[in-house]
Amino acid sequence: MSLIIAGRFNTFEKAEHASVKLQAKGVTEEDISIVYVTDHGQHARTPIGGDELNDEGSKEAPKGAGKGVVLGVLVGACVGVGMRIGLNAPWITIAIAAAVGGYLGSLSGAMSHTRASRKKSRTSLENFENARQSGVLIAIHAEQTNVDTIIATLEECEAMDIERASGLWQRGAWADFDPTKARCPATRAA
Known part of the structure; x- marks a missing residue:
């Protein structure tokens, strides 16, 4: 499993600006992925759409x-x-x-x-404070040595909801990304 640091932006332009800043600090283009995450319930994870086969309210x-x-x-x-x-x-x-x-x-x-x-x-x-919000997500395949630099750069670019995850990174993307999972906030080492 790979170490992944991700942050959310309101626009693709802000995420692309962060990507340029990260590349200037030594992160390769293959280690950066930018995707749009839709609102809860709109991820089309089932054959008929939505995230779950049953509506929460119908249980x-x-x-x-x-x-x-x-x-x-x-x-x-x-x-x-x-x-x-x-x-x-x-x-x-x-x-x-x-x-x-x-x-x-x-x-x-x-x-x-x-x-x-x-x-x-x-x-x-x-009330679920770590629920993933919709927006433009930039995911970075990180190494232990550059985690603090990546988090600092995302903070500098005003990323929201910076998170740390363990996932499968393949062909320049977070291959096993699940938008319905709660995020784990990332912090820099003191």
Whole structure:
């Protein structure tokens, strides 16, 4: 595994300026890679897009649907019995009312639990201080001897979120880069 130092910029121009400064300090062009990192959830890591196969907010939906279908069947059956007695409707009315109540109950139960779960997941993501932000990422294949120089140059160029990672560097790029992983902040040796 290779030692990689990376920093985030708002524009490609700033990242390219940092690349020129790093090359002036002895870092080769093959040891620098500039990529754009998209927002959380937009990395197309699954066949249908997105980062995960399931939406964070939908994890509790089956529980809500189960509770809702039970409650809905009971309410629907009560309505059906009321229609049978009050309107002298056929017996099938009870079954139809129970089925409709179960269906509507499952939908409302799933939706109510989706809303609550989504609020929890949104706050946990916002509070995650080392979550990777979107922007232009410059990654540098570093050696132990030039880490401080690279970090100082990135700081001088006003890079944000300077991080240190261990990864696979191939053909001038961070080959196993995962934009969904939390970053590990890098600091210079005192």
